[in-house]
Amino acid sequence: MQRMAKRLMNFGAGPGALPLPALEQAQIDLLDLDGTGVGVLEHSHRGPAFDKVLVETDALLRELAGIGDTHEILFLHGGASTQFAEIPLAFLKEGARAGYVLTGVWGEKALAEAKTVAKLKRAEAELLLSTKERAGDKETFLRVPEKLPTMEGAAYVHFTSNETVHGVQFLELPKASATPLVCDMSSDFLSRVVDFSNFDFVYAGAQKNAGPSGLAIVVVKKSFLEKQDVGIPKIWDYRVAAEQRSLYNTPSTFSIYFTRNVLRWIEAKGGIAAVQAENDKKAAMIYEVLDARKDVYTTRVAKNARSRMNVVFELENEAIEKVFLEKAKAADL
């Protein structure tokens, strides 16, 4: 299918630009999924055509991300913000405690939501460590802790691998410790090689790198699932989702389908390592320019926490900012 639409470069902090082959495949499958005569939106989630999609998506993700049989992959409704509430609902039993490590606003939101849920469940969600600091006239996040603190007896410790707003990323991810590790990987999932065996629970809103919004991808260790609370609604019960292969109720079938297309594209590119190499190269080029022109650009994030996904910089003054935005628009960025 050829289209001559004018496609702009997308540098927004919101959803990522999606691969053209994945979009073009979707144009076809909207009317006729894999030659079935029925469009992808119209297939039952319990029918063979969608099942094939689901099986392929799971298999591709396992293969590309190196996710072993120790972990379940779940495709759930909502985005990362939904997981902010679902995780403590499922894993904070009465009287239990969880610790939150904050390196940006998404971690703050996760903790706030966990505190509300903890109250409902008569449990505790606690601030374990925050890298928030005063820089100039405001409070901001500029770094990641050298080592993730442990928290003895805790249900889990939660952190955010990449913070979009502040451009702060754990360039080196923490290793497994005695406390189960939960990671919000929304904005760098599939962008880098990750050893998932270190994590008990990883979640990502799909709209950054994997597909459309409205889908959360969860990678959860089977042994962690066994620790889940049982008295919670079925729709938010990860064990039910695992038993029913993410089909307890009608999932966001289009989002799962589109994720499959993106995974096929990643495979064709040479896998996640190839995607990472490209991301690293792009980020290095941008930081090089920013560092070379300190008279114009200010970058304050510590070098060992500079995000490969969201390069955050400030311009010296508003007049320069205006010129910058105008030139970017003229260049179709």
Added chain:
Amino acid sequence: MQRMAKRLMNFGAGPGALPLPALEQAQIDLLDLDGTGVGVLEHSHRGPAFDKVLVETDALLRELAGIGDTHEILFLHGGASTQFAEIPLAFLKEGARAGYVLTGVWGEKALAEAKTVAKLKRAEAELLLSTKERAGDKETFLRVPEKLPTMEGAAYVHFTSNETVHGVQFLELPKASATPLVCDMSSDFLSRVVDFSNFDFVYAGAQKNAGPSGLAIVVVKKSFLEKQDVGIPKIWDYRVAAEQRSLYNTPSTFSIYFTRNVLRWIEAKGGIAAVQAENDKKAAMIYEVLDARKDVYTTRVAKNARSRMNVVFELENEAIEKVFLEKAKAADL
């Protein structure tokens, strides 16, 4: 965009067949939404292009369904099953009671989930009335109550307007009473003219008549919203969703966008009354055939509860069923 794909007729109990113009528009907008140079999946939910989509979807739905300023329209993650848990979480305060009227399996699922949530919130979700009855060798649902029972002092009374599995529908919808009325309208939303002023809370999984799966459309009375519990997670707080125009977190933008396309198609057809007339005519034709051949087909649902959306009948024996399914397949149904 012309396509010669072979499109089958879809009589499945799952997602409905979608209007071709809505699908063809989506093919274009996947790459370039409304001439913006960026595809619908790639636009930020906070940008002007998606905002236009959201505003149009809300306005079209209000106009076509006759929803007044007394009610908010919300576009939420998940489907009806997510609402089964979210409604009691939000509207059952500690010590409060809600009543459930069951006319099929979806009502049963809603009650089961509400009971789990009620326990968490130290409240009560109660079976108020069930039309389950023994017919032959099994228990089934064949009718709707003549009048919806009231429940003094209850937070709400919940019922299901159309039960897909048993083909039982409230052909005449209940009127408002002293107890707030909550209705799961998943499978007949947009299929019939409804006086929304009778309801405090209506919800529908979009995938039956409005669009893709992964979206729940909620129509909630503002005065009912004010009664909501406050100590619940923000992601499930209907007041937050209303204040933030369904943009508290990234919504399922594609599902909202596609619902817009479907609403445009309904408008072009002459509105919901025209859709209803067509549905009624189709259903009447099918029931006429079934009634005329009682030697082959058995329909057990009471005539005043026969669903216009899901015609349920039994065939006399398995041999006939096999022939029926083979002939249907040969006819591309």
